[in-house]
Amino acid sequence: MRKxxxxxxxxxxxxxxxxxLKRSLPxxxxxxxxxxKNIEKKTMFSESKRISFIENCFSNESKITVKSYxxxxxxxxxxxxxxxxxxxxxxxxxFEFEKAIARTNRKLxxxxxxxxxxxxKTSFISxxxxxxxxxxxxxxxxxVPETVKIS
Numbered sequence: 001m002r003k004x005x006x007x008x009x010x011x012x013x014x015x016x017x018x019x020x021l022k023r024s025l026p027x028x029x030x031x032x033x034x035x036x037k038n039i040e041k042k043t044m045f046s047e048s049k050r051i052s053f054i055e056n057c058f059s060n061e062s063k064i065t066v067k068s069y070x071x072x073x074x075x076x077x078x079x080x081x082x083x084x085x086x087x088x089x090x091x092x093x094x095f096e097f098e099k100a101i102a103r104t105n106r107k108l109x110x111x112x113x114x115x116x117x118x119x120x121k122t123s124f125i126s127x128x129x130x131x132x133x134x135x136x137x138x139x140x141x142x143x144v145p146e147t148v149k150i151s
Contacts, residue, residue, distance in 0.1 A: 024116060
């Protein structure tokens with residue numbers, strides 16, 4: 001069985017994340033969206049809110065589940081029996097950063113990382129940009145799925 005973890009903070013979940021997940025569905029039997037807890041990051045949305053954004057987006061897709069985890073992504077993969085890590089790449093900077101992590105993960109665990117290039121229509125979107133728009137009362141709605149409701 002091909003089981004992947006798509007790790008991230010997803011603060012918030014964007015159309016870029018959605019695109020990567022939809023395009024990866026044919027590649028894997030199961031995908032776990034892993035919401036990692038990063039003590040270095042101060043999140044805008046609670047863990048439960050981020051989980052609900054994603055679960056609501058994929059309520060009709062049985063191959064995708066959402067779980068949060070502490071610690072290393074490779075330890076989470078081992079815990080749930082995932083043999084792949086899924087990552088989206090927007091640009092050269094993303095690739096260089098992710099390449100080093102992927103090589104380290106493979107050395108430590110034999111877990112392979114699969115990179116998907118973001119589509120051109122979503123490659124400029126980042127959660128950081130969306131948070132800035134939200135904080136400054138800008139129109140962020142074109143960058144997130146309809147399930148990302150901000151009250």
